[in-house]
Amino acid sequence: MRKSALIFFCITLALLFVTTAAQSQEKTEFGADDQCIVCHLEIDFLPADFSNADIHLQKGLSCAGCHGGDVMSDDVEIAKRAEAKFTGIPTKKDIAGMCGKCHSDISFMRKYQPRISVDQARQYKQSVHGQKLAQGDTKVADCSSCHTAHSILSATDARSTIYSLNVPKTCTKCHGDQAYMADYNIPTTQYDEYVESVHGKALLEKQDVGAPACNDCHGNHGAMPPGIVSISHVCGACHVNNQDFFSKSKMANEFADADLHACEECHGVHDIKNTFDDMVGTGETSTCTECHGEGETGYQVAQQIRSHLGDLVAVYDSASILLKNVEHVGMDVLDMSYAVKDAKQSLTQARTLVHTFDSELVQTKTEEGKTSARHALHLGNAEMEELRFRRFGFGVATFFMTIVLAALYFKIKDIEKE
Amino acid sequence: MLKKTMQKTYHWLDERFKITPLVEFMSHKQVPVHKHSLWYYMGGVALFLFVIQVVSGILLLLYYQPGIDSAFESVQFITTKVSFGWLFRSVHSWSANLMVFFVFVHMFSTFFTRTYKKPRELTWVTGSVLLLLSLFFGFSGYLLPWNELAFFATKVGTDIAGAIPFIGEPIKLLLRGGEGVTGATLSRFYAFHVALIPAAFTILLFLHLLFVQRQGMHEPEFFQKLPENKKRMMPFFPNFVLRDALLWLLVLNVILYLAVFFPWEIGVKADAFAPAPQGIKPEWFFMFMFQALKLLPAHIFLMEGEVFGILFFAIAGTVWFTVPFWSVFIKENLRLKLMKLFGIIVIAFILILTIWGYLD
Numbered sequence: 131m132r133k134s135a136l137i138f139f140c141i142t143l144a145l146l147f148v149t150t151a152a153q154s155q156e157k158t159e160f161g162a163d164d165q166c167i168v169c170h171l172e173i174d175f176l177p178a179d180f181s182n183a184d185i186h187l188q189k190g191l192s193c194a195g196c197h198g199g200d201v202m203s204d205d206v207e208i209a210k211r212a213e214a215k216f217t218g219i220p221t222k223k224d225i226a227g228m229c230g231k232c233h234s235d236i237s238f239m240r241k242y243q244p245r246i247s248v249d250q251a252r253q254y255k256q257s258v259h260g261q262k263l264a265q266g267d268t269k270v271a272d273c274s275s276c277h278t279a280h281s282i283l284s285a286t287d288a289r290s291t292i293y294s295l296n297v298p299k300t301c302t303k304c305h306g307d308q309a310y311m312a313d314y315n316i317p318t319t320q321y322d323e324y325v326e327s328v329h330g331k332a333l334l335e336k337q338d339v340g341a342p343a344c345n346d347c348h349g350n351h352g353a354m355p356p357g358i359v360s361i362s363h364v365c366g367a368c369h370v371n372n373q374d375f376f377s378k379s380k381m382a383n384e385f386a387d388a389d390l391h392a393c394e395e396c397h398g399v400h401d402i403k404n405t406f407d408d409m410v411g412t413g414e415t416s417t418c419t420e421c422h423g424e425g426e427t428g429y430q431v432a433q434q435i436r437s438h439l440g441d442l443v444a445v446y447d448s449a450s451i452l453l454k455n456v457e458h459v460g461m462d463v464l465d466m467s468y469a470v471k472d473a474k475q476s477l478t479q480a481r482t483l484v485h486t487f488d489s490e491l492v493q494t495k496t497e498e499g500k501t502s503a504r505h506a507l508h509l510g511n512a513e514m515e516e517l518r519f520r521r522f523g524f525g526v527a528t529f530f531m532t533i534v535l536a537a538l539y540f541k542i543k544d545i546e547k548e
Numbered sequence: 549m550l551k552k553t554m555q556k557t558y559h560w561l562d563e564r565f566k567i568t569p570l571v572e573f574m575s576h577k578q579v580p581v582h583k584h585s586l587w588y589y590m591g592g593v594a595l596f597l598f599v600i601q602v603v604s605g606i607l608l609l610l611y612y613q614p615g616i617d618s619a620f621e622s623v624q625f626i627t628t629k630v631s632f633g634w635l636f637r638s639v640h641s642w643s644a645n646l647m648v649f650f651v652f653v654h655m656f657s658t659f660f661t662r663t664y665k666k667p668r669e670l671t672w673v674t675g676s677v678l679l680l681l682s683l684f685f686g687f688s689g690y691l692l693p694w695n696e697l698a699f700f701a702t703k704v705g706t707d708i709a710g711a712i713p714f715i716g717e718p719i720k721l722l723l724r725g726g727e728g729v730t731g732a733t734l735s736r737f738y739a740f741h742v743a744l745i746p747a748a749f750t751i752l753l754f755l756h757l758l759f760v761q762r763q764g765m766h767e768p769e770f771f772q773k774l775p776e777n778k779k780r781m782m783p784f785f786p787n788f789v790l791r792d793a794l795l796w797l798l799v800l801n802v803i804l805y806l807a808v809f810f811p812w813e814i815g816v817k818a819d820a821f822a823p824a825p826q827g828i829k830p831e832w833f834f835m836f837m838f839q840a841l842k843l844l845p846a847h848i849f850l851m852e853g854e855v856f857g858i859l860f861f862a863i864a865g866t867v868w869f870t871v872p873f874w875s876v877f878i879k880e881n882l883r884l885k886l887m888k889l890f891g892i893i894v895i896a897f898i899l900i901l902t903i904w905g906y907l908d
Contacts, residue, residue, distance in 0.1 A: 460811040462628040520634075524808040531801050538794045545787055 165204045166193035181281035183289070189242060196220075196228055223263060225272040226251050253352035269310065276300050295333060297343035298324055320344075323401035342368065361399075362392035369393075375485040407443065410484055411436025434489035439480060442496040445503040446473045452510035461513040469506035473499045577784035580767045587657035588765060588788075589795050594654050596796040597647035598753070600803065601685075604640040605742070612692065614738040616731040619694035620817040627814060638807035644686055646803065648833045651682050659871070659891050662884075663766040669872035671763070674756040676869035681749045683833060688741040690831055694734060695815030700824045701831065702737075703729045708841065711854045712862075728820070769884075829905065836898045837861055839905035868894070 170176050170193075181187075186195060194201040199216035203209040210216040220228050230251030232238050239246050250273075254260040259270040276292055283290035291300045302321040304310055311318050324330040324344075332341035347364045348355060362382075366373025376382055376392065385392055391399075396409065396417040408415045411432050412424075422428035449470050457463045476499025483492045562568050579588060611630055613622040626633035655675060658664060664672035691702045706729065710720030725732030771779065782788060830838045840861075844853035851859075867874075871887075878886055 460813060464624065464628065520808050524804055527804060528801055531797055535794060535797055538790055538797070542787065542790050542794065545790070546782075 164192045164201055165209060166197075166199065166201055169204060169206065169209075177280045179278050179281045183283060184280055185282050185284055195232075222268045222272050225274060226254050226260070226263075229273045250351040253350070257349070257351060257353045258355075259353060269304075269313070271304060275304070294339045294343050295337065297345055298330070298334070301344045320400045323398075327398075327400060327402045328404050329402060361394050365393045365397075371482045372485045375483060379485065379487050381487050405481070407436065407439050407481070410439065428487075431487060431489050435484055435487075435492050438489065438493045438496040439477075439484075442473075442477055442480060442499045442503070445500050445507070446470070446477055449473060449503040449506040449510065452507060452514075456510050456513045459514075459517055461517055463513075466506050466509040466513070469502050469509060473503035473506060475499075476502060574761070575783075575785055577761070577764060578781040579765050579784055579788045580771050581780040581782050582768065582771050584657075584661055584768060587654075587661065589792060590650055590654040590657050591760075592792045593795060593799055594647055594650040595753075595757075596799060597643050597650060598749075600643045600800070601640065601647060602746070604636045604643065607636045608640055609742060614692070614734055616694060616734060616818075619692060619734060620814075623693040624814055627811075634811060635804075635807055638810075638812045639803055641812040642803050642806045642810075644689060645832070646799070648682050648686055651679050652833075655679060656891065656895060658766075660888065661766065661768050662887065664872040664875075666872070666876075667763060668759070668766060671756060671759040672872050673869065674752050674759065678749065678752050678756060681745055681752065685741065685745050685749070686831060686833060688737040688745065691729075691734060691737045692741065693814065694818050696818050696822070696825060697815055697828070699729060699818035699820070700828045702733065703824075704828060704838075705830060705834065706733075708838075708854070708858065711852070712858050713855055716858075730820070832902065835905040836901035839901045839908065842905075842908070 167176075186192075192201055193199070197217055197219075198214060200209045200211070200214040203214075208214070210218075217228075234248050234251045236248045239248055254273070255264070259272070262270045263272065278291055283293075285292045285294075287293060288295070290296065298321055305316075306318050306321045308318045325334060329341050332338040333343055345353070346367075362373045362376055366377075372393075382392075384390075385395065397405070406415075409417050412419055412429060413436075416432065416436075418428065418432035422432060449466075453463060453466055453470050456466060476495055480492050480495040480499060483495050486492070558567075579585070608626060611622060611626045611633065613619065623637065627637050628634070658672070658675070687702075687705060691698045706720050706723050709723060710716045712719060721727070723733070723736075724730070725736045767779075829835065837857075841854055841857040844857045846853050848856040875883065875887060
């Protein structure tokens, strides 16, 4: 009896030790300054998106930082009393204000990131999402819709919902849901179009973070579809020369007068594909002929521009093929490759100059390119000629060597006969 | 008139240097004629290729500039701007490879005809050192264009040298002129290639040829057993020399063909910070050793696999180069068969591993 009691006592002691050790393990992780998480872990009642990697948690801003309450107390009644300023789960309308409490205060934020902007809440209020929320629409996005609530990560963190590669998926959560977006008069096909577009492929397939995601054109916190005039400015943020040429051309005003959406008219918006020369001109795939009919000035200009581009492309292609051939046979391609690069540069510039809708300007550039390409052809042909010379020279040398070989052979035969 | 001038010149030299006995000696030199006579020409071909290397090398030396900022560019300059620079560069590269090949052929042909036997032991030894110097010529010359392949081949090769126990690290530092393959490595490989090795090679080649000329051509056993009247011979001068000249002219033509139709590429300039290209391989004459080292497991008999491999090759090399001295201890009736087998195993080993290395 005494023995079994002793064993029972030892086992109980051991179990107590193990469980308290486990608890103190958790306590050690969050320390005495975070009783919110300690308790919530104990009762296994944490938000679904809770993550230890959350940036607020990492910087020491625990639950109380947003929800209020007494973080030091392990008594739920004391921790959540009104005097401890416990606010509980905020309503959708309160979220921007709650985040803005810190994020709009530079004197607070500079401690963590001196260069961070503090106008997110103000921008949000002016955005479509913010305006609709103010009108009572609770379906729109708030801060936590994009940033999450409890697993917020920096935009430079590849795991973050707002990391450039993840932005399209974040926006599509709502904007791609047909049922969810049924009340609004906007399509839900943007994501599907975007992934097939040149920007989508660059960002999502090639992982080029320089390529635009939704926020690059629509804005982050002040998200709004760009207006008709501002579309070219949005595109022009990256495609500087194209926008510059377009805005200075006579087409800019005519587009605006006709309510045409600048870049979008020819290139599309979410479904922008790689451009090709036949988008200009009068062929089947031309965008010019959507407005300009045969006989019009615009039709003729389109034809001329297409013709200039085509001429340069033909010479450039010949030079490129010859460059490959010269390289393949082992001849010098150094100077020729520079000339071909110059021609390519001119071609790129000529294609950009299409946005001036001025065939003379395009022609000046294509002539420049053709000069470079012809120079490359000249160099390449010289190399191939040199190759032929070398092989011919080898033939001549072999001919004379064969004569000497034959002479030697007969001399040897002669000597050995003796 | 030419004959008279030559006679006058000969007389002038003979008066001062007494060259008549030497000429007499040389004019009586005979070369045995038998079914294996073809192999007598291999050494001469290797010699001819060495001469081509010297001539083309001197021409390249006029334009080549060592240094990480000028080596690659100077080779580019030679192949694109210098008159016939492309020819000399390709000739030098092709001839280098052919020279190593013919040195191997010459070595194996003398091995199988047992030319290394007494009294020609030192001819074999000097020849062995010449082989090693040829390989070192190839290894040092390969780096000089300072292109990507050469850079990494040198890195891998000197890393392997560094794996030799005890002396490996100092050897690696000596070869590289520092920890990594840098401009210092290029400078000293240049010094090795144009000064040190040519000097050593010339001395040894002179000795090797002196021994051959002094002792005459080796007669294989079956030829020695023939009665004197059945032994077919040809005079070294002019018969063998003319035949040599014919073969050398043919070899020259082959090199020119290779240089014109398969020009040696310049490659991409070496970048120490770039990763090694996929499937980096050494030059073909090191491939069998490289492949063997690759195939060895990480550890063998408590030793690192690589160290075991290097020691194996060091021992094998020593055994091979001292063949004349230990083969005498094999019983005479077994000697021929065993040595033949030994030679076949060595050739098979080299061939199979070389092919395997390229297929890998």
